[in-house]
Amino acid sequence: MLPYGRQSVSEEDIEAVTAILRGDWLTTGPTVDAFEQALSDLVGGHRAVSCTSGTAALHIAYAAAGVGAGDEVVTTPMTFVATASGASLLGAKVVFADVEEDTALLDPAAVDALVTDRTKVVAAVDYAGHPADYAVLQPIADRVGALTLADAAHSIGGSAGGRPVGDLADLTTLSFFPTKNLTTAEGGAVVAKDAAIAQRAHEFHFVGLMRDADRFRIKDEGPWHQEVHEFGLNYRLTDLQCAFGLSQLRRLAGFKQRRAEITARYNAALADVDGLRLPVRREGVDPAWHLYPVRILEDRRREVFEKMRASGIGVQVNYIPVYWHPVYADLGYRRGMCPNAEAFYAEELSLPLFPDLTDDQVDQVVETLIGIL
Template sequence: MSERFLPYGRQSIDDSDIKAVVEVLKSDWLTTGPAVAHFEETVCAFTGAAHAVAVSSGTAALHVTMMALDIGPGDEVIVPPVTFAATSNAVLYCGARPVFADVDPRTLLLDPEAVAAAITPRTRAIVGVDYAGQPCDWDALRALARRHGLALVADACHALGGEYRGRRVGTLADVTVFSFHPVKPVTTGEGGMALTDDPGLAERMRHLRGHGITSTAAQREAAGGWFYEMTSLGYNYRICDIQCALGTSQMARLPGWVERRNALARRYDAALAGTAVRPLETLPDIRHARHLYVVRTPDRDSRFRALRAAGIGVNVHYIPVYLHPYYRSLGYEPGLCPVSEAAFAEILTLPLWPGMEDGEVDRVVRELLS
């Protein structure tokens, strides 16, 4: 029997998830109903955040965050280049300019010294990305944000379930953004969420996700009224109850999944020790969510082709954002962040998800090193 194809990541669905979704399908509310609020409350209880706003994607969460912070034309927002394009795209959506600051070569996390050098009088916010599931140096980024009066945003789309110095991801910045794409720690199919302790920011993001309208259909139904007003220019970034029921069900298994991801990562670490393939470093005093297992190897492209031919779905995360053609058209040039560009030539993402078997890690390593 042939060995199964190993993607770099995948969802984990069981009967409890299916049951939760079916219960919503049999209910009166398929969208803007009670399952949305329940999911938000569940994530707040897990992370310790005061408020959560569930939306249609991680990108939507980033966008409503930038709008709620009043980011606009003439503003600059500091972001790392080693991330998915949505991180900086959300800045562009608001008419502002992303300013790319380089990363630490050991971890590919945003380098606070590079951030400090990038701050100008136009800087309004810093966005740290918890790349691969490892939290940034949030204390250092917070100190910079306070010193310069800047908003601090955590793009934690990789890091639900992670911790930084005893604090759970979700409480480390002014706003924290999660994604619930199928390869992420928890999935709703598509979906995202913005968390904050600021009730004003939370209320503004809720309005923005629903066309800028002052109430939801469920709220009007409960009040027995019909009247509503549009008070700002918002978007249809709503997430439905079907998705949120799945997300709530998944949250119950998140701690076990994070532990399993870390166990698999330790197996990779041990097998690759002393070889030419170098895993990214894990910092002390953090709990890695292990969304991705990324290594560096100087012959990345040949290893990529060989592993794909062997049925192992390795990937590359990411091309530095400013090297994409659209960003080049905006005037960004190669050489802007040399650490990120050097890393891009070597990084390779190996398969990792909770349902992987120990022997499948051994298979990946065997093929990787052959």
């Protein structure tokens, strides 16, 4: 089965990890600091806090933003559940805003109609690797005193308006799952423009531990002393994973270029195929394409999905609208809330896209899809 996504692991990646195994630090060591600094350099110089997954990154970001009971988080339903569940776990009410009909990105007009003085965060998702319209979302959030959050699980390495992903919103979360644009096996990171929020993110992911003597409330202990002022969790990434990530970061530009080449090859081959809509790209945006999401028209998505899988092509569907999950249905969310997102979901099919995919394999995917259609 040709997978829809997979990691690209080089001998240099393997050597980087084995070097850590031969060294003194397996976790909370200097390679974590080096990885976080390299991420910071990539995303505009803002502090980056590495963590165990993209899901953890969202939980950390919402906690660092002070999200809690009585707050609202406005977000998209066209995403993996963690974009919403991280806020729900902290007691916030999730308010789902519809997406743009063509991009499946959070629609600023829908957000504008839903924000209130209870809105704590407006969380967009860079679906498929295409950054959302943060230039429009930011003033909407600012108007009600909310923060913007970019769930950039798909888009590290991309940019919009000449600014890199990580510099587009107040908070940015990243994912380093194997199918993503770079991997640490499992892993993620939070990027924060505000230094105080970044420090809260660091402490939350470090079990709440704090070692700043100027902030100690217990003053008579020795140099071993540390304190917890707010609850946190152990979401720390290891030196092993950070060594892997550092090696992968050196290849990120090449990964991005190959993903763009594959996307262009799909675009050229599928442009005039009936029964199909192709992904769009906004002017001024340089995506880091993570998915190639086509739309299968005439109510044939399931048929095409099953026939592609039967032909050995590992297509995927991204995503079921979040509020369709029973955990949200049980809270009273109902289908029909976001018609654009539901229409997109009914037609979406993700074709294979990963750096090691060959041109011959791309052509195989195209020929199989056209044959089925």
